[in-house]
Amino acid sequence: MSSTIPIEVHGLAKTYRLGFWMNRKVRALQGLDLEVQPGQVYGLLGPNGAGKSTTIKILMNLVQSSEGSARLFGLPPTDENARRQVGFLPENPAPYEYLTGAELVTLAGQLAGMSGHELDQRVKEVIGMVEMERAAKLQIRRYSKGMIQRISLAQAIVNRPKLLILDEPTSGLDPVGRRQVRDLILAERQRGTTILFCTHIISDVEALCERVVVLVGGRRVREGSVRDLLSGQAPVVEMTVEGLSLARLREFGHELAYAQDFGDRVLLRTGDAAAQALLQQALQAGGRVTQIQPTRYSLEDLFLDALKEARHGTVGGEIS
Numbered sequence: 333m334s335s336t337i338p339i340e341v342h343g344l345a346k347t348y349r350l351g352f353w354m355n356r357k358v359r360a361l362q363g364l365d366l367e368v369q370p371g372q373v374y375g376l377l378g379p380n381g382a383g384k385s386t387t388i389k390i391l392m393n394l395v396q397s398s399e400g401s402a403r404l405f406g407l408p409p410t411d412e413n414a415r416r417q418v419g420f421l422p423e424n425p426a427p428y429e430y431l432t433g434a435e436l437v438t439l440a441g442q443l444a445g446m447s448g449h450e451l452d453q454r455v456k457e458v459i460g461m462v463e464m465e466r467a468a469k470l471q472i473r474r475y476s477k478g479m480i481q482r483i484s485l486a487q488a489i490v491n492r493p494k495l496l497i498l499d500e501p502t503s504g505l506d507p508v509g510r511r512q513v514r515d516l517i518l519a520e521r522q523r524g525t526t527i528l529f530c531t532h533i534i535s536d537v538e539a540l541c542e543r544v545v546v547l548v549g550g551r552r553v554r555e556g557s558v559r560d561l562l563s564g565q566a567p568v569v570e571m572t573v574e575g576l577s578l579a580r581l582r583e584f585g586h587e588l589a590y591a592q593d594f595g596d597r598v599l600l601r602t603g604d605a606a607a608q609a610l611l612q613q614a615l616q617a618g619g620r621v622t623q624i625q626p627t628r629y630s631l632e633d634l635f636l637d638a639l640k641e642a643r644h645g646t647v648g649g650e651i652s
């Protein structure tokens with residue numbers, strides 16, 4: 333039965349089988365739950381091998397799950413009516429190289445059931461949105477990586493999808509290209525499109541997403557609105573100490589969220605209470621504290637903490 337909820341994933345598991353006898357297993361997903369509501373921009377974060385692309389491939393019916401269920405607008409990913417409502421940008425897109433950019437976008441529109449004047453207009457419009465007007469008549473084999481990424485994005489949005497699934501949309505782009513893609517995602521969000529995207533670039537998530545899930549080893553280790561996830565965290569203080577080595581500072585026994593010894597100075601981050609004690613101890617030991625300031629707990633801190641915690645326990649992705 334169809335529904336208005338763009339993505340619902342329950343207990344999703346995927347085990348890849350490898351080797352000649354298919355007897356080696358990689359657990360890419362281990363019971364993932366996920367729900368993306370209409371109009372949300374939802375970020376899928378995780379280190380390499382966390383299962384992000386596998387999740388997206390299951391949603392796009394490119395890979396079959398081993399257990400659990402995935403639904404797009406209440407329908408299984410195998411249902412054409414579900415996929416019609418979705419625009420997709422794969423990781424490392426490899427479009428037909430002998431087509432021109434305009435032909436590729438037109439083809440995508442035709443496959444989505446568009447035709448005639450409406451299609452021509454829309455192709456022009458989306459090519460303009462990704463700023464590829466001048467290269468639209470060139471064959472794709474002459475495109476740079478950034479141009480391929482942008483034309484692929486144009487083909488993903490040509491049919492005005494209700495749900496946009498983007499796998500690493502800004503990978504391989506220079507800062508200008510990244511900004512353009514970010515703006516495009518924001519424009520789509522403005523239009524009310526629901527967006528799921530996975531990335532390694534945490535600043536993109538911070539700039540674009542209202543909700544995130546952090547995956548490690550095929551499991552969800554954090555999920556929630558970016559605001560809630562960040563606001564519940566204890567304040568962090570960043571300080572620079574000169575005249576003492578990192579090893580000496582560690583002897584004071586405080587937990588350091590981050591520490592880097594640059595030779596002439598040590599930059600570190602720690603909790604509010606530890607910072608007070610560390611400041612006094614560093615001064616008593618003959619160090620100079622040249623900078624101290626409270627910092628915002630960022631999504632990057634959250635990501636690194638989640639990763640640290642998950643690695644203390646057993647997480648998936650293991651080969652058995």
Ligand SMILES: Nc1ncnc2c1ncn2[C@@H]1O[C@H](COP(=O)(O)OP(=O)(O)OP(=O)(O)O)[C@@H](O)[C@H]1O
Pocket residue numbers: 348349350358359360378379380381382383384385386387649
């Ligand atoms: N086709 C496949 N055959 C075998 N193992 C696979 C296959 N695809 C992915 N895997 C394995 O499944 C796990 C999850 O991979 P996946 O590509 O989903 O992770 P990811 O989070 O997207 O990683 P990355 O950020 O590196 O793209 C990894 O251990 C990976 O090696």
